Amino acid sequence: MTTGADLRSRYQVVVAGGGPVGSLTALELARSGIDVLLLEAAPHTTDVPKAGTIHARSIQLLTRRGHFAAPDVGSGAVSTTFHYAGVWGLEITAPPGEGPAIAGIGQSDLERLFTARLIGLGTPVLKAAVVTDVVQDDAGATVTFTHEGLTRTVTADWVVGADGARSIVRRSVGFTATETAPTAAALLGLAVLDDPAGAPRGWVRTDRGWTVLNVNASGLSRIITFDLGSPHEDHRRPLTAQELQETVDRFAGRPVPFRHARSLSRFSDYSRLVDTYRLGRVVLVGDAAHVHFPLGGQGLNLGIADAVGLGWRLALVARRQAGPSILDDYSRERHACAAAVIANVADQRERMRIGAVGDRLRTELDRLLEDRNQNRALGSAISAQRRPAPRALAHAAPGDFAVNTVIETDTGITDLIRLHATAGSRGLLLCGNAPESARSLVDAGWGDRVAVIRVRNLETDVLVRPDGVVAWSGTCGDGNELSACLAETFGTGDQIAEPPFGLMACPTR
Numbered sequence: 001m002t003t004g005a006d007l008r009s010r011y012q013v014v015v016a017g018g019g020p021v022g023s024l025t026a027l028e029l030a031r032s033g034i035d036v037l038l039l040e041a042a043p044h045t046t047d048v049p050k051a052g053t054i055h056a057r058s059i060q061l062l063t064r065r066g067h068f069a070a071p072d073v074g075s076g077a078v079s080t081t082f083h084y085a086g087v088w089g090l091e092i093t094a095p096p097g098e099g100p101a102i103a104g105i106g107q108s109d110l111e112r113l114f115t116a117r118l119i120g121l122g123t124p125v126l127k128a129a130v131v132t133d134v135v136q137d138d139a140g141a142t143v144t145f146t147h148e149g150l151t152r153t154v155t156a157d158w159v160v161g162a163d164g165a166r167s168i169v170r171r172s173v174g175f176t177a178t179e180t181a182p183t184a185a186a187l188l189g190l191a192v193l194d195d196p197a198g199a200p201r202g203w204v205r206t207d208r209g210w211t212v213l214n215v216n217a218s219g220l221s222r223i224i225t226f227d228l229g230s231p232h233e234d235h236r237r238p239l240t241a242q243e244l245q246e247t248v249d250r251f252a253g254r255p256v257p258f259r260h261a262r263s264l265s266r267f268s269d270y271s272r273l274v275d276t277y278r279l280g281r282v283v284l285v286g287d288a289a290h291v292h293f294p295l296g297g298q299g300l301n302l303g304i305a306d307a308v309g310l311g312w313r314l315a316l317v318a319r320r321q322a323g324p325s326i327l328d329d330y331s332r333e334r335h336a337c338a339a340a341v342i343a344n345v346a347d348q349r350e351r352m353r354i355g356a357v358g359d360r361l362r363t364e365l366d367r368l369l370e371d372r373n374q375n376r377a378l379g380s381a382i383s384a385q386r387r388p389a390p391r392a393l394a395h396a397a398p399g400d401f402a403v404n405t406v407i408e409t410d411t412g413i414t415d416l417i418r419l420h421a422t423a424g425s426r427g428l429l430l431c432g433n434a435p436e437s438a439r440s441l442v443d444a445g446w447g448d449r450v451a452v453i454r455v456r457n458l459e460t461d462v463l464v465r466p467d468g469v470v471a472w473s474g475t476c477g478d479g480n481e482l483s484a485c486l487a488e489t490f491g492t493g494d495q496i497a498e499p500p501f502g503l504m505a506c507p508t509r
Helices: 020-031 056-064 107-120 168-173 241-252 299-318 325-351 356-370 372-382 416-423 435-445 479-490
Strands: 010-016 036-039 053-055 078-084 087-094 102-104 130-137 140-147 150-161 177-180 185-193 202-205 210-214 221-227 258-268 271-274 282-284 406-409 412-415 427-431 450-454 461-464 470-474
Touching: 010 020, 010 140, 010 299, 020 036, 020 107, 020 150, 020 299, 053 056, 053 299, 056 087, 056 299, 056 416, 078 372, 087 202, 087 356, 087 372, 130 150, 130 168, 150 168, 150 299, 168 282, 185 241, 210 241, 221 241, 241 258, 271 325, 282 325, 299 325, 325 356, 325 372, 356 372, 406 450, 412 416, 416 427, 416 450, 427 435, 435 450, 435 479, 461 479, 470 479
Parallel strands: 010 036, 010 150, 150 282, 427 450
Antiparallel strands: 053 102, 078 087, 130 140, 140 150, 177 271, 185 221, 185 258, 202 210, 210 221, 406 412, 427 461, 461 470
16 A cells, blocks of 8 residues: 655646545556556545445446456346335346346445555555645646645646545535535434344335335344435434434334444435536546435446546546547536436435325336336436447447447457457447458557457447447448547547646536
8 A cells, every 4th residue: 555655746647535436537547557646535445334236337337347257248138126216126127248237236345346456556545645625727736635644735637536425626626516405314324133034124114204224134234214304403413323223113113123333324315416527627526526315326326437437538638649628528428417317316205205295106106117118218217228228239329338249350259348358448449341441540540549340240330439338330431420530539649739728617518
């Protein structure tokens, strides 16, 4: 692990916040050859009861980036049942060859995985480093932090704020945001149940409130309560075991005794979404950019997609191979996704209300889940597979996520996931037509950013970004259209001069 004495005065990128999203962002940059420093306020990773559901799109992204094992080539679609607003019966399906639809992996496990790989690459990771200020100008951004009782500064070309809901980076730089006031109060804790067999399991709604118990008969159970009637009087007041016990008993309508309570906390349905993810040389990811009611396990997954969507772009900009406008593309894409999740969890919250309105909305939800098409559409939204995936690459359009496909190349049979793993942080130009002309075009300006693959079983040509999104499809013979897309997606081809950044806000719309 890095010590304060090991630090230099300047890096290409400083990532503030070493949780799963920040460590993944730093790892994506480091694997692209970027000189990055990761600062994390906590002295070590803790197993607090936070996010533990990894949805289909996150699994697909992390598999393409080489962090998860690739599934068998040609394996079938996988479906699982999940809940919406506490009602089970939602179908979530991962397309063929994409692995599971849901994985139960805790955010602390992801943080350990990404951090270990960073350290293995020789990337400096400084723990117990508390960021206190960020100041930027046209020459760079200066990060001030405390470590081992000393105040230190480091300068970077770029700073990534991954420091959570109370982000110092966001507040220091002056990001504006759209917020909604809380209307609900939730309590969370881990405890040993005295009678696990008799405890109310899963999502239980009564005329007083909700209990959600993940029962562990031999250890700590996760206990959550939801009061949809009013917010916390003081959300910063420490939660006690007595308050949690009284609330669980009241909502359940009977005693649900427990002991050895720990990791106690409060949360609410308050939401915040920054108006832009970039100001000058500072970019936000994860909870620093968006906060919402944690229903459906979508928050961590939003952050994972932020990290993957930002990593390859910021690497291009840090190497001055592309201008900062591609970071504004990142901002627009991720802002739209976060806004959709905030709307989604607001809908779930309303369907969880106690009383006549909530009853009516839940009856509507029951009918919705019985409709297979609407069920699948809702499941795709929860799992971040919001845009229906094409059945084959030949039908993919810009903006589609390129689902895994069996691919026949000159050297044998493979699939899209394994091609991504081979390409690393480069995009893929998959050519079924005129591969030599396409290779000449790419080699002339983008050979270090795009790998050209001749595909025998592809009827068209497809350009896929490192994050799996289709950037272009058509015929490689149309060099003007392809070269314009390459320049827009991966930079101009030649190293560009350092642009004047200024400190103005970059528009998200």
